Amino acid sequence: MFSKSTEYALRATIYIAQKSSKELKLGIKAIAEGTDSPPSFTAKILQELTRDNKIISSVSGPNGGFYITEEAKKLPVRSILDAMDEDGMLYRCILGLNQCSETKPCPMHIQYKHIKEQLINLFETKTIQELAADIRDGEIFINND
Amino acid sequence: MFSKSTEYALRATIYIAQKSSKELKLGIKAIAEGTDSPPSFTAKILQELTRDNKIISSVSGPNGGFYITEEAKKLPVRSILDAMDEDGMLYRCILGLNQCSETKPCPMHIQYKHIKEQLINLFETKTIQELAADIRDGEIFINND
DNA sequence: ATAATTAAAGATATATTTATCTTTAATTAT
């Protein structure tokens, strides 16, 4: 469905939202371990999410690390896809046709339409906060242990 | 959603199912043009679909080309994903976790579950024949013209 | 049989994705 980069971005963001606060920042190593992701690659990805503090915030130096603001936690999960330049995935034709639309549908368009709408709805309405809350509450996991 | 290879495979198969018969085979050039796909890459992909005549059949030489048997037309669209080794996509965790399951769900599992079921259902029940019939009947398109 | 046509197979090329490593800059504690 998504690229590895985006998977790591989603996992890292959810993990940070669950475990960190402005007072308790997370280092790259902890994040990578907590989400079963390669550390240096995750670092690169967090740079993208941190750019302009769009989604993740960071501070260099001792006791530095990554955290997410309460404001950013309210962003829809879709904003992570946006930051990774993969939001197009949600809206594309499932057969990869550029011209596919209501008036010029591909053979799978009508069937896929409903599914696509639900996918879009999921990513546009579910917030980072909500996913992190789930993980905190019950038996929800963000790694492979 | 899918790789370019799989998109081309889906488009080519549907196109062949709609336009060809054992009597009227289609050349690689016609298929590539009809589906807005790169010819030589499409040729490679058709080799995979033709292997063991699993999905597409082919004949070399003059008046040769690609066609699909009535039997193969009855295969679910999923069999194309199988042939392209991309059927895993339908069943994977949306966050890319190996251990994600009912009993060990990722933060998106419960929400995504319903959508995934519909995706699987679409690809497992819809046949190649049905998609080709749609395209024949009405205003359904398989290219970008 | 020969020539023409077409797909199959194989070699190669290019682009993109995934991943790591090194250097730099920022921040903090002492």
Added chain:
DNA sequence: ATAATTAAAGATAAATATATCTTTAATTAT
């Protein structure tokens, strides 16, 4: 101020996906 710590930035490497081109094999028409 200095040293230590941490992320940012940049360079590089490896793997995979995408794409093309050439040679071979199969088939058909003549």
